[in-house]
Amino acid sequence: MNPSPPQPGDACAPTLSCGTDGPHGESEGGPCSADGALSDDARAWRLAPGALAVPEGDGELLLTTPADEVARVRLPAADAARLLTVLTGGLPPAAALAQADDPQLLDDVLRSCRAEGIAGPADPRAPGPATGGGDPTPAARVTVTGDNPLARTVATVLSYAGFAVAAVPDDPAPTADGAGPGDGTGPGDGTGPAAGGAAGPAALPAGVLVSCAGWLPDRRWQHLDAACRAAGTPWHRCHLEGTRLVIGPYSLPPHGPWYADTRVRRLAASAWPDELETVWRHLDDAVDVPAAPWPDAGLLAVAAGLIVADLCAHRAGRRPPGADHQVVIDPRRSGWRAHPVLPVPPGLMREPAR
Numbered sequence: 001m002n003p004s005p006p007q008p009g010d011a012c013a014p015t016l017s018c019g020t021d022g023p024h025g026e027s028e029g030g031p032c033s034a035d036g037a038l039s040d041d042a043r044a045w046r047l048a049p050g051a052l053a054v055p056e057g058d059g060e061l062l063l064t065t066p067a068d069e070v071a072r073v074r075l076p077a078a079d080a081a082r083l084l085t086v087l088t089g090g091l092p093p094a095a096a097l098a099q100a101d102d103p104q105l106l107d108d109v110l111r112s113c114r115a116e117g118i119a120g121p122a123d124p125r126a127p128g129p130a131t132g133g134g135d136p137t138p139a140a141r142v143t144v145t146g147d148n149p150l151a152r153t154v155a156t157v158l159s160y161a162g163f164a165v166a167a168v169p170d171d172p173a174p175t176a177d178g179a180g181p182g183d184g185t186g187p188g189d190g191t192g193p194a195a196g197g198a199a200g201p202a203a204l205p206a207g208v209l210v211s212c213a214g215w216l217p218d219r220r221w222q223h224l225d226a227a228c229r230a231a232g233t234p235w236h237r238c239h240l241e242g243t244r245l246v247i248g249p250y251s252l253p254p255h256g257p258w259y260a261d262t263r264v265r266r267l268a269a270s271a272w273p274d275e276l277e278t279v280w281r282h283l284d285d286a287v288d289v290p291a292a293p294w295p296d297a298g299l300l301a302v303a304a305g306l307i308v309a310d311l312c313a314h315r316a317g318r319r320p321p322g323a324d325h326q327v328v329i330d331p332r333r334s335g336w337r338a339h340p341v342l343p344v345p346p347g348l349m350r351e352p353a354r
Helices: 077-087 093-099 103-115 149-160 218-231 259-269 273-285 297-315
Strands: 045-047 052-057 060-064 070-074 119-121 141-145 164-168 208-215 235-241 244-247 325-329 336-340
Touching (some): 045 077, 077 093, 077 103, 093 103, 141 149, 149 164, 218 235, 218 259, 218 273, 297 325
Parallel strands (some): 141 164, 141 208, 208 235
Antiparallel strands (some): 244 325
């Protein structure tokens, strides 16, 4: 948003632009679009999370977007008061426009507020606390696997966020009649896991799967990834690389990116791909692997919060931030780094699980 300063003789000009995403992730038209008459909109609106409306008097308001961009809106004084009432849920747009001194100008401002992600119709899909009644939607049912501090932290935060949570110690086991080589359920070119088959759809829990591991379980996650892809099951994950926590990406059907994509790109980016795979096989097969060096409770809470934030966005119908990024939290540094991960084109650099 690029607000312009008010000009002399232009006391009532709104300074918002149009054509960006709405507050709930959908693309909205601004004053330059014809996407529906606000004069018929009897729904209550609300400010988007992170947005503010600050009255300055004499028909002026300062509006901030969730990205902390600021614009000044100048309207007739009574219409500025009506705008503020709409943005705070006290009056639907239709009623405000019916009463407005300058309905066209107020309509333009309301459309721009929606287009800039400042406000919009209250979202009935917004996450809230569990009520204990009814069957939750698939995106609100989560199975957390892992017998470790991170899995327990994730399960606790998910419960606090109102999800229906099942905690189990292990990932779903492969089934003998699950996805096999060349059946189209493996990554990219149709090659599935080569040994033992992959967990078939019946072995997967309903809803979303979150796998919390210590050291990277590469072979197990290849099988699990193929099964989730075949069944259309969303799954998130986190593991340790040394003392670093590595989160995601959150794999959403049908396009991912999946663990197979992440794995291929990690090997392609490594200066020592053969040695890296040797380490992964050792972690899969050795019986004398040291205990996972879990970080303290504060960093576990950060990791759990990022995972749960992705699931909250998914449940609310928004694109999760972690759906195309892998996040690395390093306790030796402050904060974390996010790496984009894109699906690998079919047939490129693929191999069956070993």
